[in-house]
Amino acid sequence: MKRGTEVKDRDEKLVREGESLRRDFRLWIDEVEALGLLRKVNGADWDQEIGAITDTNVKKHKYSLLFDKIKGYPDGFRLLTGALLDSKRVALTLGLPPTLSDLDLVKVLRERMRSAGESIDDYSPRTVEDAPFLENTSKDVDMFKFPAPKYFEHDGGRYIGTADAVMTRDPDTGWVNVGAYRMMLQDKNTLSILFEAVRHARFMVQKYWDAGKPCPVAVSFGHHPLALMFAGIEAPQGVSEWAYAGAVTRQAYEVIKGPLTGLPIPADSEVAIEGYIVNEPRPEGPLGEFMGYYAMGTVNECPTVKVEAVYYRNNPILLGTCAGRPPHDYSYFRCPVRAALIWDILEQAGVQEVQGVWCHEAGYSRAFTVVSIKQMFAGHDRMAGYIACQCRPGAVAGRYVVVVDDDIDPTNLDDVIWAMCSRSDPATGIDIIKETIGTPVDPLEEQDPSKDMLEYTGSRGIIFATKPYSKLLRNEFPQVVESNPKVKKKVAREWSEIFS
Numbered sequence: 001m002k003r004g005t006e007v008k009d010r011d012e013k014l015v016r017e018g019e020s021l022r023r024d025f026r027l028w029i030d031e032v033e034a035l036g037l038l039r040k041v042n043g044a045d046w047d048q049e050i051g052a053i054t055d056t057n058v059k060k061h062k063y064s065l066l067f068d069k070i071k072g073y074p075d076g077f078r079l080l081t082g083a084l085l086d087s088k089r090v091a092l093t094l095g096l097p098p099t100l101s102d103l104d105l106v107k108v109l110r111e112r113m114r115s116a117g118e119s120i121d122d123y124s125p126r127t128v129e130d131a132p133f134l135e136n137t138s139k140d141v142d143m144f145k146f147p148a149p150k151y152f153e154h155d156g157g158r159y160i161g162t163a164d165a166v167m168t169r170d171p172d173t174g175w176v177n178v179g180a181y182r183m184m185l186q187d188k189n190t191l192s193i194l195f196e197a198v199r200h201a202r203f204m205v206q207k208y209w210d211a212g213k214p215c216p217v218a219v220s221f222g223h224h225p226l227a228l229m230f231a232g233i234e235a236p237q238g239v240s241e242w243a244y245a246g247a248v249t250r251q252a253y254e255v256i257k258g259p260l261t262g263l264p265i266p267a268d269s270e271v272a273i274e275g276y277i278v279n280e281p282r283p284e285g286p287l288g289e290f291m292g293y294y295a296m297g298t299v300n301e302c303p304t305v306k307v308e309a310v311y312y313r314n315n316p317i318l319l320g321t322c323a324g325r326p327p328h329d330y331s332y333f334r335c336p337v338r339a340a341l342i343w344d345i346l347e348q349a350g351v352q353e354v355q356g357v358w359c360h361e362a363g364y365s366r367a368f369t370v371v372s373i374k375q376m377f378a379g380h381d382r383m384a385g386y387i388a389c390q391c392r393p394g395a396v397a398g399r400y401v402v403v404v405d406d407d408i409d410p411t412n413l414d415d416v417i418w419a420m421c422s423r424s425d426p427a428t429g430i431d432i433i434k435e436t437i438g439t440p441v442d443p444l445e446e447q448d449p450s451k452d453m454l455e456y457t458g459s460r461g462i463i464f465a466t467k468p469y470s471k472l473l474r475n476e477f478p479q480v481v482e483s484n485p486k487v488k489k490k491v492a493r494e495w496s497e498i499f500s
């Protein structure tokens with residue numbers, strides 16, 4: 001009870017601190033620069049150089065990179081990568097102070113996401129009449145006008161949509177879905193779009209096609225990174241990501257009603273298009289996937305988008321990203337979001353005394369989740385592990401869940417591996433679940449072109465790195481070797497030069 005109140009008080013404080021936030025990509029870039037986290041890169045080639053710089057950066061300094069004077073493009077046609085590489089930039093993007101630790105960010109996000117459910121109607125997107133992206137509007141479409149990168153040598157093409165926000169409407173219910181789906185340049189006015197397995201937009205598109213119609217679509221290719229955050233996560237079914245993002249940040253999204261489709265385009269968009277998704281498949285890819293491989297073979301046949309209108313700000317800034325061996329350019333931001341979603345579901349399912357959840361970047365936020373609990377009864381760890389690995393945010397592309405005790409920091413891999421090594425007996429401490437939800441991007445899957453993407457399954461390993469409950473109850477588990485807390489505090493104070 002007390003802990004809940006503390007979190008709420010702190011959260012209220014954060015809201016006040018975040019109040020003045022205006023959602024604008026260019027202001028966001030200024031704020032990142034003020035934090036010392038922006039680097040401007042002039043003269044890089046869209047052909048592989050942007051990709052190589054982006055990938056090297058995330059493995060070293062983790063700057064946000066603003067590319068300008070891109071080879072073959074006019075000055076001012078820019079691209080930003082490295083938007084959400086750490087807790088500072090994720091917090092900033094959400095309107096929170098950039099000082100939160102990973103786990104504090106998870107705690108605040110969890111509270112925000114939980115209360116978002118109740119307040120979602122108060123934060124419906126607000127339609128405005130004008131926006132900077134309407135500075136240039138054209139029905140004479142040429143998508144090669146924008147510096148879409150080919151990120152890596154083996155990519156199958158140039159990708160304008162990697163950190164995009166794709167808006168589609170359910171023809172039956174009117175629900176607007178926003179998802180991040182990759183989009184490759186095909187020709188001047190044609191893009192391809194990839195829907196992996198269980199995607200909301202995929203089902204919507206099918207409904208239009210079943211009725212013999214093309215599916216109206218609007219896409220934003222450059223925007224405040226909040227749009228990417230919410231397009232790229234699993235919002236609850238039937239809830240528009242714009243409303244959800246508004247409710248979580250407690251600031252309604254401003255949108256423009258797309259002139260052609262009526263779909264809500266974020267007002268802070270830098271480059272947007274409208275058009276139709278048609279059932280005219282074209283070869284697409286490959287493109288490196290979030291697991292760090294080109295797993296789906298060479299080339300897919302994917303639906304195409306016929307672009308009917310394009311809009312862009314003067315000197316537009318695309319938002320881009322690419323996968324790779326983790327940490328990669330978008331492996332961080334989904335860690336706190338997914339951890340918050342899983343933690344919340346655990347509590348809703350009645351799992352007591354969850355102390356923390358963290359989804360690790362090395363597992364691309366999906367495949368290595370750690371849940372810390374204060375064990376209350378025998379089997380408590382099983383309950384937490386099974387739910388964490390099968391709830392929706394934890395299930396898709398999952399692999400391992402590790403359950404640890406409350407003295408283990410789930411964000412600290414040394415702590416977690418020590419718990420695995422010293423508290424789990426492989427013969428009895430690992431459970432396997434077979435035939436759970438799978439994905440064709442899994443490098444272990446046999447690619448079978450005759451298979452629907454929805455047919456793939458995979459297994460899960462749950463590792464119980466917890467002290468045996470009966471020993472815990474009787475205080476019989478060996479004591480950890482560590483300093484007395486008072487002595488630790490004293491030496492930290494008196495020998496601060498060693499520890500700072």
Ligand SMILES: Cc1cc2nc3c(=O)[nH]c(=O)nc-3n(C[C@H](O)[C@H](O)[C@H](O)COP(=O)(O)O)c2cc1C
Nearest residue numbers: 179180181182194195196199200201231232233234
């Ligand atoms: C950078 C990034 C790129 C993504 N690319 C794709 C993609 O090409 N195809 C896809 O189906 N999902 C992709 N995703 C995952 C979806 O955006 C994500 O699962 C989202 O929740 C889908 O929304 P939906 O469940 O409303 O369809 C990507 C996510 C991110 C963050």
